[in-house]
Amino acid sequence: MRRQAKKTKKKNPMQTAFTRFMLIVAFFILWIGGIGVRLVHLQINQHEALRDKALNQRRDQIKSKQLRGTIYDRNNRPLAMSVKVKSLYADPREIEDVEAAAKQVAGVLKVKPNEILKNLKEAKEHGKRFVWLARKLDENAVDKINEELEDRNLRKFDLPRSPGLYWREEQKRSYPYQTLAAQIIGFSNADDIGSAGIEQSQESNLHGAVIKGWQDRDRHGRVYDESDETEEREPPKDVVLTVSHSIQYKVEQALAAGVKSSNSKSGMAVVLDPKTGEILALANYPTFDPNRYTEFSVENYVNRAIHDNYSPGSIFKIVTYSGAVNENLINADAEIHFASKTIDVAGHRFSDHHSRSSMSYKDAMAVSSNVSAIRTALGLGKEKFFEYVQKFGFGKPTGIELPAEANGIVRPPRVWQGDSLASMSIGYEIGVSALQMASAFATIANDGVRVQPRIIKEIRQADGTVFSATEPQPTQVVTAETARDVRSMLRQVVVAGTGKRAQLNGYTSAGKTGTAWKFNAKTKRVDSSKYVSSFIGMAPADNPSVVIAVVMDEPRGGARDGGQVSAPVFREIAEQILPEMNIIPDSNIQQETLTAEQIPSETESLVPPVNENILGWSEAENQVAGEQNSANQTAGTAQTVQPVKEANNGAPLKENKAPVESDKKGVKEKPKPKATAQTSEKPKAETKNKSSGERAKQKT
């Protein structure tokens, strides 16, 4: 049967054709089945993987940043602003001849091709798609590159028309006033992160959010689709400072001139509006240009006026007297009688330069009498004195909106030594920042009301509406009467005391000088050659509109007192900015030309002991950022060294004092200040004095 069938088949061509063609059709059907399986595999199993690959080759992820917020001065002048710039990058995969490309690009950028070539080669070897060639170029440079690298034969639709080269938009931080207010503003780094100053402290407000998007490009590189940036992103906010750029400029000029003429290591100045606590200027010298911050020493970035602690010296007497006046222990016009030029407390002898046997407290302030201040403090007592120190804001940050603010160093009474109260009353064994000290003066200037210093006026939203404005919380530190009384004492300093050089043309002024020796950390001894000389003043004297603090670090000229090196800077600043602030002149006094000799020397009245404990203590307990500085400067105080202290820390300090003229003529004085000023402590202290031999020093 089968054979028969086969035979038939063979014999009948139609049958053969039918069978054979069915074989062919079967083959086609198998083929179609294979195609079907393959299609299912590709479009279902491999769908996501292939789609991602396709997406990957046409899509560029684009990260753009909102422009960082602007920092304005109080008059809406931009101190820091971000501008759009372009950076050139290469996709090495699209560059065939790396060497030629590197040469060409380097030629246009005017740099050496080696580094570009190295980067390109490396990236090409690793199959990278992205290499920076030049960053943050301005418009001119961009145009130039577009022009010079143009390859007209290339089918490329975005600039520059050169294979593998692309632009990416970036932003660049610009500080149009260059060094102006550099330490206040700070700077933001290459990644637009604030790294110092307001830029750092207000990072959260200024920061421009990263907006992620994408662009789809066809194979020729043309963008045909992009993500729409409908994504709601809050734009960065602008920061308006209380600083006035013109006042800041004048202050910086005057400070720089002062630092140079006094040959100081550095200087700082603070200008405060005592009524509002607003900082109108805050300057440090030497300074830096935030546009090129990498070219400057890191030390110059530091805002010393808020970051560094130093021993204020006599200038701190303002706290002592304010406390006593407020407690009705003394008043400006009361008389103080001196039995001696010295006073011994807990075995330490403090001395004065003047040799009058009696004077008003006003005059005592004017000549910066240590004896008077110490006796006043002893009258006030440890706890009360400490209370006023705290009330005036020492020992804790002022809360100014800047990073790395110092606490200052104020030890609680329980750790005080016998002579600590006396030392502190004249500004030793304590560490303050220039801003804290200025704030204390502002409190007196503002009738005893302390307004927390601030440097940010308001935070503004992109549309110009105020997002937040600082509302200062005033606190009454001393009564208005006390403040007026103390101001009259400060006035006397300028009129007839150590601050004569702070007299202004056309305005009355008041203030106090301070001159302290610095502590040398290396030798653990005070260094008689290093001073911190300051003057803090206010004007007009009756109703101060401005408080100006000037602090010179290590003046090395002839005259080094605060009254000699800092007061003239105060004057320079005040005379320039008062008219600008529309303050009506209240005096026709023309300052006569003063010689150094005419001004009571404050240096000579320095008599603090060196209490080295403060060093050990400050290392242990001081939490401020500038620990080293504070340690140095806090301890770096006195001229006189007390042998008694040696027992405590084993560092013999005797020999390091300045030329000493043993002043045996120092007579133990009978304490008889204001009737009210007597306390039991004082006699006690006095009985102890003299027990240890020490020398008072006279030096100029």
Add this chain to the structure above:
Amino acid sequence: MVKKLRIDWFLFAIAAGLALFGVLMVYSASAMIALNETEGASQFTYFYKQLGFTVFGLFVMYLTSRIDYRLYQNKTVVYGILAVTIVLLISVFGFGAINGAKRWIRLPGISFQPSEIAKIALPIFLAYFLTKNEKTVSDLKETVLPCIGVLVILGGLIFAEPDLGTTIVLCAIFVSIYFAAGAKILHLASVGALMLFGGVCALIFAPWRVARLIAFLDPCAEENRAGAGYQVCQSLYAIGSGGILGEGFAKGQQKLFYLPYPHSDFIFSVVGEELGLFGTMAIVLAFGLLLWRGTRTALLAPDRFGMLLSIGIITGIIVQALFNISVVISILPAKGIPLPFISYGGSSIVLTLFAVGILLNVSQYAGASSKEKDLTESPVRRRKNRIGLK
């Protein structure tokens, strides 16, 4: 006895449907290219041309279906067609090359590819010759060598263009007709070996083909992606991106110059991306239906000439389609060949529809045979009926 009935309208519908679908896909695939070439003036230049040719082609198909296919079973006609085809194929070399290939005769206002005519001329010749020499199909001198001679002339000329894809299609047409006509397996095997040898030679003399061949194994591999495997890899990206439902008509993105020739050789990729698995399967299914109707036509043809002619035509179309799809989905090495009905190209669409027209004319008898029971007794009668009822 043999009574005319209606042509196979189902076959007509499949062909017309594929052609019209092709017009739409050509629009989608070519719009950006048109914009680019006209510098933004128009995205319809390819679409209009394709639409015009398709409408013309459908008209031709209808007309052809009215022409009795036995008209071609005539010595003068057959050799005339063959001679004209060969002349045209030779004259191709007088025109300039496009992309390194001389495939077109370009006259003012019109240009066409003679190789498309060869795909019809060859089955007509073979059907005629093998019907005439029915008794001596296996005779080397009488039949085999003349047939091979014609194949070598046509295939050789086309191969020289070069157009390896069409050459392969011609070989497939030859093999299937000759096989069905009752060739000796030995002869076919010899021809097969010869073709294999020719293929190897082609590879040896054209090294880029070797690269393509290797690239096809893994087109998206690191070393192939940018080179030999680029086209197929982009094609796979496109098809894979489509998933089941596709991105939507005209929403494909691979055609934005990533995919090579998206409107011609790789139009199937565009279908895959835009219409997904549904779209690709629909096309494959359509060609499957075409195969079914073509097979039915061939098997139910009233005479040997009609049968062999139908086999040749349907084989040509199906092989070309499956080959194109296989390349695009990377189960065969890359070879430029258009997808019948769908790819852009005037000669291709008009002559494919013309071929279907011939098929349609033959199909009339199939319709008759399935309805009328009074056909001549034939050993395949029972099966004929079964297939007819499929």
